[in-house]
Structures are given as structure tokens and as C-alpha cells.
Amino acid sequence: MHDQAVSEPESLSEVLIQTLFHLICIEPVPEALEDREKYFCWRLSQARLFFARFGSRVDIRRKSILDLGCGFGGMVIFLAEQGARRVVGVDTDEERLAFARNKVKSEFSNLADRIEFAVPAELREERFDLVVSEDSFEHYGDPIAVMKTVRTFLVDSGKVLIGFSPLWKSPYGGHIDYMTKVPWAHLLFPERIIMRERRHYRPHENARTFSEMRGGLNKMTYAKFVETMRNSGYWIEFLDTNISDSKLRPFISFLQRLPFCFEYFTKNLYAIVRPDEGPALISQPASLVCHRVDARLAHDCGRVKHTSSS
Known part of the structure; x- marks a missing residue:
């Protein structure tokens, strides 16, 4: 038996709410494959914007920095380019870390001696001047x-x-704007209604709650x-x-x-x-x-x- 969050509507009122939510949703389209190169370039540009928003409050030159959730490594490379003494990027996604390592090796080899990527379990007993969470x-x-x-x-x-x-x-x-463009829809409709409809957009996830969505x-x-x-x-x-x-x-x-x-x-x-x-x-x-x-x-x-x- 399916969890209540992904089961079929159990009452007339729930059917009506489900129908209303369905009406404000856009047509499902196949989930696009992740364009890693494009995403890397975007994250690199976002890294510049991220630090610009802190203005002169932060100086990263000659600092040792830990990047939490480094993904494809855009932030890590940006920090090294801006003069950080050492940058460690940590992520739970091994494939993204592999991409980041290859990117440094092939295009940013001049920074390789100041950059390291790791999963959380690989972090050594090391202390940093800054920790970044973007x-x-x-x-x-x-x-x-x-x-x-x-x-x-x-x-x-x-x-x-x-x-x-x-x-x-x-x-x-x-984070459901790929389903509906109606603002605050995630607050206006019950979570189980949203997750039930979401199966048509992300069928491979079968998430029952927002915390179970990819990334959570x-x-x-x-x-x-x-x-x-x-x-x-x-x-x-x-x-x-x-x-x-x-x-x-x-x-x-x-x-x-x-x-x-x-x-x-x-x-x-x-x-x-x-x-x-x-x-x-x-x-x-x-x-x-x-x-x-x-x-x-x-x-x-x-x-x-x-x-x-x-």
C-alpha cells in the first residue's frame, strides 16, 4: 500500500483540491539531462556575484577556504583564481566531484596545487579561515x-x-516552478497534493515530502x-x-x-x-x-x- 502522501485522493474535497492544483500546473516535459559544462559556467559566474554581494566585508586573498556543496567546482576555481591560498571543495555527489577534478586538470592546471575535492568522509583534520555555503x-x-x-x-x-x-x-x-508558475503554490496547497502531482514531472524520485525531493x-x-x-x-x-x-x-x-x-x-x-x-x-x-x-x-x-x- 502506498504512503498517504502518494496515494490516490481519499475524499471528494481532496479530489477537488487535486483537480484545482492540476489546473494551475503546466504541461510536464521530459526532465532534461544535466548540461554539466553549461552548469559549471553558470556556477562560476554566480560565484563572482555571490562575493560581490558581500562587498568589502570579505577578503579571500591568502585565505584557506572550505566550500560546502561545491558541485562541479565553479566556486572552488573562482576562489583560487582570486588568490585564496588553499581551497577544498566538498560534496556528496561523486560524479560532480569527478567532473570538477577533470576540469581543474584540463583547464585550470595552474591552480591545481591549491585545489582539492573530497566527499565529507575524506575531509582531514584541517582548519580553514573561511567556510562558504552558496x-x-x-x-x-x-x-x-x-x-x-x-x-x-x-x-x-x-x-x-x-x-x-x-x-x-x-x-x-x-522549488516547483517547473510544475506551476503560480506564486506561493507550495503554501496554498497541501504537501501531499503537490507530491502526488509531482510524480508526473519527476517519476523516478517518488518523493512523498519536500524533504525527500532531490536535494531535499x-x-x-x-x-x-x-x-x-x-x-x-x-x-x-x-x-x-x-x-x-x-x-x-x-x-x-x-x-x-x-x-x-x-x-x-x-x-x-x-x-x-x-x-x-x-x-x-x-x-x-x-x-x-x-x-x-x-x-x-x-x-x-x-x-x-x-x-x-x-
């Missing part, structure tokens, strides 16, 4: 556990750079992110949302400030965090941010930016 945070099954593990790889003054999109409550936070989704929101930093013992040095060059940014910022709208119009998040410096200070800075975030969300205020040096 477009991965919303996929971590247990983000608190991940951040606690990251601490063991940081030097005493080490920092973590995090950037990801889309956040869960944003218009396309469900942890439903990360702005408030949940800040809470995660607090519970894993990090200072938040910098935190901003909806960083982009879009001409719509002022309008989106206005929508964020409308009653109850902050989370629903927060698409991306960029942060610089570092571990607390001692037992007496554990969670204090992030707790202060959480308090301010809760207050802003409760009173429907706008974007939050925080520097823990104050």
Missing part, C-alpha cells in the same frame, strides 16, 4: 548539526559566508535561519535580504514592510557568521538578533541588518 543552506537536512560540525573546521578567527535563495515562504520557495528542502525561512544560528552558537556579523540589482528591489522592500508580509517577500538571504568566543557568550549575539527579528516580524517592520560588533 545555495545549499535550504537543502541541509539538519542545519543545526551542519553548523556545529562546521565549527570544528574553522580557525579561531574563522567565519562562515552563507547565501541562498529562494527562502521557503517566498513566491517560489517550494528543509523549509528554511528568515526567522528559522536566525534561530538556527542561535541554537548552533554563532554570532551574526552581517545579515541582509533581497540583495540584487533588480529595479524592483525598492518595490519588494516596500512589500516586505506591509503587515504580515516580511517573510513572503524575502527571496534571498546573505549572512556572515562566526562562532561565539566562549561559554559565557554562547548564543547571546544571535539571541539579540532573534529578539529583534521576532519584534520586527511581530510588528511588521522591514528588512533587518545586524552587525554584532556593536
Whole structure:
């Protein structure tokens, strides 16, 4: 017997909801094979954009850096090109790591002595000046556990750079825009309804929940992110949302400030965090941010930016 999440509708109301969701979905098309070369080039360009959004807050020259979820290696190569002393890319996908190694060997051999790729189990007892997490945070099954593990790889003054999109409550936070272009559809319809329809788009996955989708989704929101930093013992040095060059940014910022709208119009998040410096200070800075975030969300205020040096 199939799990309830993938079984057929069991009531008239569920049939109606399923039909309505089906009506807003686009026609399924065969899942395209991953164009690795094209994706690598895109990730390389995204790496430049990622660091541009932190401005002068980060200097990667002569730094040792760990890239979490390195994929095809675009970020790793970018960091080495920009003067990083050593870069280690870690990923769970062996095929992507093989592509990255071959790419370095064939096209970036001048950087080979400063680059290494590994699966998590292969990481040595090594500490890094920076840890980078680009477009991965919303996929971590247990983000608190991940951040606690990251601490063991940081030097005493080490920092973590995090950037990801889309956040869960944003218009396309469900990562199902290949199914429907209706914004917030993942919030408007029950998860089991969406997963049942999704079988027509990704039949080989048979996912029953968002967490079981390829890559998985942890439903990360702005408030949940800040809470995660607090519970894993990090200072938040910098935190901003909806960083982009879009001409719509002022309008989106206005929508964020409308009653109850902050989370629903927060698409991306960029942060610089570092571990607390001692037992007496554990969670204090992030707790202060959480308090301010809760207050802003409760009173429907706008974007939050925080520097823990104050």
C-alpha cells in the first residue's frame, strides 16, 4: 500500500483540491539531462556575484577556504583564481566531484596545487579561515548539526559566508516552478497534493515530502535561519535580504514592510557568521538578533541588518 502522501485522493474535497492544483500546473516535459559544462559556467559566474554581494566585508586573498556543496567546482576555481591560498571543495555527489577534478586538470592546471575535492568522509583534520555555503543552506537536512560540525573546521578567527535563495515562504520557495508558475503554490496547497502531482514531472524520485525531493528542502525561512544560528552558537556579523540589482528591489522592500508580509517577500538571504568566543557568550549575539527579528516580524517592520560588533 502506498504512503498517504502518494496515494490516490481519499475524499471528494481532496479530489477537488487535486483537480484545482492540476489546473494551475503546466504541461510536464521530459526532465532534461544535466548540461554539466553549461552548469559549471553558470556556477562560476554566480560565484563572482555571490562575493560581490558581500562587498568589502570579505577578503579571500591568502585565505584557506572550505566550500560546502561545491558541485562541479565553479566556486572552488573562482576562489583560487582570486588568490585564496588553499581551497577544498566538498560534496556528496561523486560524479560532480569527478567532473570538477577533470576540469581543474584540463583547464585550470595552474591552480591545481591549491585545489582539492573530497566527499565529507575524506575531509582531514584541517582548519580553514573561511567556510562558504552558496545555495545549499535550504537543502541541509539538519542545519543545526551542519553548523556545529562546521565549527570544528574553522580557525579561531574563522567565519562562515552563507547565501541562498529562494527562502521557503517566498513566491517560489517550494522549488516547483517547473510544475506551476503560480506564486506561493507550495503554501496554498497541501504537501501531499503537490507530491502526488509531482510524480508526473519527476517519476523516478517518488518523493512523498519536500524533504525527500532531490536535494531535499528543509523549509528554511528568515526567522528559522536566525534561530538556527542561535541554537548552533554563532554570532551574526552581517545579515541582509533581497540583495540584487533588480529595479524592483525598492518595490519588494516596500512589500516586505506591509503587515504580515516580511517573510513572503524575502527571496534571498546573505549572512556572515562566526562562532561565539566562549561559554559565557554562547548564543547571546544571535539571541539579540532573534529578539529583534521576532519584534520586527511581530510588528511588521522591514528588512533587518545586524552587525554584532556593536
